[in-house]
Amino acid sequence: MTQADLDMKRLGNFGKKIGGILNGAAAALMISVGHKVALFDTMSDCGPASVEKISELAGLDKRYxxxxxxxxxxxxxxEYDSNRDLxxxxxxxxxxxTRSAGPRNQSLYMQYIPLLAQVEDQIVHHFRNGGGVPYSEYTTFHAIMAEASAARFDALLINTVLPLVPGLIDELSDGIEVADVGCGSGHAINVMGATFPNSKFTGIDFSEEAINVARTES
Known part of the structure; x- marks a missing residue:
């Protein structure tokens, strides 16, 4: 294919799309960092502020x-105010x-991008040789999932999700047996267990790490 064969308008539009993907990926990494070091929470609480003030409030290095x-x-x-340097x-x-946004908080989901990047070389290897990446290699998966689940379940599970099933709240209140297959860190059944003490809840997951987290929380 020669340059003359290309639809230049289509080429330009696709170039913008690819550039947007690259910029978005870089921003996602920085959003993940901001979430982990609570910079969004700090900035939400303090209003317009200088680098020095934000660094001081967050307890972080000013250069970074x-x-x-x-x-x-x-x-x-x-947003940056160049006149006031705020x-x-x-x-x-x-x-x-921010964490106070509850289930609307999108910054915590950005953590999946660096998590996947950690195993990129292994994935490339298995593309060429077959096999798969062990679950254990996704080292922060359970911590991220637990945080995401807590944000959703704390806000929605009892008063929004469970009532979607007719009669379920009454049955849970009276006492039934519930199994959560693939429970992860078990936050959902722990929330239900605290709310419906007459029912018995059992969480099942093949990750020993996740089950230990669930037991600790319960």
Whole structure:
């Protein structure tokens, strides 16, 4: 295929799409970092603030906070006032990026991107040689899943999800036996167990690590 054979408009549009994917992936990594070190939570609480103030409140190194803020400003997640040298996390953005956002918090899901990157070389190897990546290699999977599950279940499970099944709340209140197959860290059944003490809940998962987390929480 020669240059003359290309639809230049289509080529340009696809180039923009690929560039957007690359920029979005880089932003996702920085959002994951911001979640892990609670920078979104800090900025949501403090309002417009300087790099120095944000670093002090978050207890983080100023150099890294400055670089992170630059990335977040470029991604249009954080707003920068060049006249006052202040950074702001808009309330509408905080409503989807902070721990107080509950199940709307999208920043915690960004942690899956670096998690998958950890096993990229192994995945490439298995593309060429067959086989698969052991579950144990996804080292932070259970911690991320537990955090995501807690955000959803704490807000929605008892008052929104369970009532979708007619009569289920009454049955749980009276006392029934419930099995959660693939329970992960068990937060859902622990929430139900605390709410419906007359029922018996059993969590089943092939991950010993996840079961230990569930037992500790219960």
């Amino acid at each position: 906070v400055r670089e992170w803020l630059a990335a977040m400003t470029t991604a249009e997640i954080v 950074y702001t996390l808009p309330a509408e953005h905080a409503a989807m990026l």
